[in-house]
Amino acid sequence: MRVLYLYAGSRKAFYEKWERGEVPDTQLLGLNYMERFGIDAKFIEWRLPEFLRRISFNLVHLPYIFAIKKYDIVFICAGLPLVFIAKKILHWKNPRFVIYNTYLANALRRHPRGVLHWFNKKAIEGLDVIVCTARTQMPPLIEAGIASEKIKFVPIGIDARKFVGARGTDRVFQSDYILSVGRDLGRDYKTLFDAVRDLPVKVIVATKTEAIAGLIVPPNVEVRFNVPYEEMPALYHNALFVVTPLKSTNNSIGSETSGQYGYLEPMAACKAVIATDKPVVRDYIENEKTGLLVQPENPAALRAAIERLLRDKQFGNQLGNTAQVYVLVHFTSERWARSLSEIFKSLM
Template sequence: MKVLLVFPNRVQRNFKDIEAGIAPKERLYGFYELMKNPDYTILDSDSRFEGLSNKVIPFLRGYGINLVDLKTVFKIAKVDVVVVKDNVSSMVSAAAALFGKPVVYYDSLFPIPQMKIKQFFLKRCLASCTRIVGYNHQQVEDYEQKLGLSLLPKYKHLEFLLDEEFYNSVFDNAPEPTEHDYLLSIGRDVGRDFATLVKASEQTGVKVKIVTLPYLLNGITLPDNVEILQNISYEALFTLYKGARGVVVPLKKGLSYASGIRAIMESLVLKKPSIVSNTPFVENNCLDYPNIIPVDPENVAQMVAAIEHVYRSDDNLDEYESELPSYAQTHREISQMLAELR
């Protein structure tokens, strides 16, 4: 079976990093194993626009027009299935319809855009696709209601699972930290609510390390006990995890998409207590995780109480064992879904 992967990051680079042991298998979302399976021929869209075109593309993307280069279009004609990760693409959908190829949109449901032109392209891409793969039923229902589409019959639900073997190995081999007993918060998407965490840290005086992008902290005054980090390696990240007393995943109100899921899962795999804002996604998917301490979103008082609980608690971290299926389930479910599209 021939499958074309239209991924935001270069497939071959990620494959080589996984092979070298410097990246986890979920970096390819279940397709790493299929790339090594002789029953599949995996093509990629690693070619990119260059020169002036590369400057125009981000502008068009701002209006919901996500283009791919001609090499990728020609590949669509050669494969059995096209899998698009992240942003939907009307160009991919149109080319696939022309060649009679099924399109799978994988983790492509972000906050529903307000711009009518974005909704126009989004609605047509989702209406014409064959499958939608994601991590949250609620988000699909929200899209159905907002866009007037029937999407649940197309929906394939996956658990967001991590390559535990990789994470445990990197964690064990990471250098010992020079600091301990701080809270760690990691996040690079607009769903993060660092303002509430910073206010709670001021009230408790607890040391907090935040790994993020500077623009997500605009308008937030940082006290001396909050340190900001960015662009750190896996090794440095897991050294931070080693020294952390706990993890905080502060999220904004009303998020139905899977914001924070990687940080939540990392804390579970690495057996760290995790203070998490109870968004609709978290409520529907994560509250049974043994390390989760839920708080209402944007509630400073509850965040303070949760932080104090983490520092009072003498829980045995070995009790934070997950009963989630292993990461191997991901590629098996992807393979099963592709078989249904033959």
């Protein structure tokens, strides 16, 4: 079986770093495990698609339209136009298309009628399997008329071993800053900034310029732009704890699953995590057991949770230890890859 990975973002340089052992394998989405499961998986990356990415991430896969014919399955993270052309215009039975879904319900919601709605609906119907990493992604697709048997819930996985450190110590609270990580526009840094303003503690936010555009950064917050992924494990390990603030479910900006890496990676690093209470998050964090969940867009509630962890170090250490075990059992790259390989094999 031949599987082609078409990533939404560039992976060539990242893959080379992973081969050298410099970065966690999380962003390979299981490709590096496929040989172990009897699958010949490859990814391709040409120069022209990288140019198209600057226009729209959905256009990036179009130049591969004829290259995909020699594969049994194409695993995509975006690229509905490619699916539409292959399935609805050229009427190809093969290759089969499997998508890692981070945005399909939002795409339908943003365009509830008209040509774009019709196009999105037809392209989604052309997918053979839709992999959702949150259960709440599934009902909107079914309500839109997408066949339920195509929709699978598979918990996302991370390269947990790259984030695991020595356990059973108080190192969670040995450093002097709170950390928040994430470049996705689904992050709610406004609420975070309002919550930590005037707190006697340093906060580091690792993000991109667009994610904090128009916001006033408090004096105790240090923003670091475009932090290399290879530096993230150390950044987590040296933090007091981690906050993952997310916009409410009703806000369709950004990824539907925004924040998953942002709380799973520090959990693997044995860090206590505070995250916004959203249905998508509850698939991964149990409140008061593997993390703290706070009401969306509520700076007072977020500040209270932060002050609680600053005050109760033993509780924070307990949260971190429990969370680390939970991630190592349920949310690893290998576990994700195994589930994905089973989906690929079911299509043959």
